[in-house]
Amino acid sequence: MQASERMNGVLYLVATPIGNLGDISLRAVEILKSVDLIAAEDTRHSRPLLDRYGIDRPLFALHEHNEQQASDRLIDRLKAGQCIALISDAGTPLINDPGFPLVSRARAAGIIVTPVPGACALVTALSASGLSAARFVFEGFAPRTGAARRRWFESLVAEERTLVFYEASHRIRDCIADIATVFPEDRGVVVARELTKLHENFVCAPAADMPALMDRAPENSKGEFVVMIEGAKPEPAQTGLSPEALRVLKLLLEECSLKSAAGLAARITGARREDLYRAALELKHAEGDRV
Known part of the structure; x- marks a missing residue:
């Protein structure tokens, strides 16, 4: 570890419960009790969880409306040697939640970023x-x-x-x-x-x-x-559609939705509906590119 890294604090990404407050790890509780600051998506939402486990650390709001400016302030604190825990309203931080600018800037600044895993919806x-x-x-x-x-x-x-x-x-x-x-x-x-x-x-x-x-x-x-x-069934090795199947599909696309055209074309020609649907998507995309 470089000397500059040792002078910085640590940014912990702490997963919190997605519903049942019992779904938090012992390590997560220990980290939250030990850090200098907890950055929370909504401090009011997080308070019941913190109170339940006797966690009494300063809170800092970091949410989608302020995360650009707030991240700069938190980076300054980390560079000053403070340790910070980032939590979202529920689950694992950054999974469709705020925090990406903070983590990205912390990495760029050589600050240690440590995940504390747990619940994820x-x-x-x-x-x-x-x-x-x-x-x-x-x-x-x-x-x-x-x-x-x-x-x-x-x-x-x-x-x-x-x-x-x-x-x-x-x-x-x-x-x-x-x-x-x-x-x-x-x-x-x-x-x-x-x-x-x-x-x-x-x-x-x-x-x-x-x-x-x-x-x-x-x-x-x-x-x-x-x-x-459910994912689509894998395509067979040979999926080429006959010229007749494509002709029928093109005609039906002029009058029907993608789904209906593919279904009717499958019934008329005997070709696989999935293959016809893929072909219909390609035809529609090609048509859009020409517009």
Whole structure:
């Protein structure tokens, strides 16, 4: 370790519970009690957790609206030898939470950055989903508007890895409806709600059935959500479509949505629906490039 590094403090990235306050590690509690300062996404939100474990350290607000300026101030403190713990409202810092500018600048300044692992909503949900966790991709939050969300799903429908993303309670039903519209009807979907809390539950169904299941109970649209979608089946070694299949697909695309055109073309030509959908996406993208 360089002498300059020894003079600096340490930045700890401390994972906190995503619901159940008991889900915190002994090491996390020790670190939070020992640092000079705790940088928290929302100091009011973090207070119940800190009080429960008798953690009485100064708090500093670092959130999405101030993280650029706040990061500079925290870097100055670290350079002065103070040790700082960064926590988010829930889970592992920086996983769709504030903190990236601080960590990036700390690394650039030669400050030691140490993770203190623990809960993470996306991993917690995926582990219990029944979908493959061997290969997955985390996409943050889905786009807010319906048109943008559907285009986003269309770009991901051929992804072979399990898709994982977060969604807000006021958009969850529209989001699920868009999944049913865009993805093949038999594609597996899992919605995890209120993880580790009293009303935790998982709703699992093919894409076509998921909207009705979500509508069965009002509570299914309340809380915090992780949505997971089964990856597309891997393409066979030979996936070339016949000229006739492409001709039929192009004609149908003039009148139908991507999903409907691919489904009808599969019924007419006998080609695989997944192959036709990929071809339809390529045709649409090529058309957009010409505009």
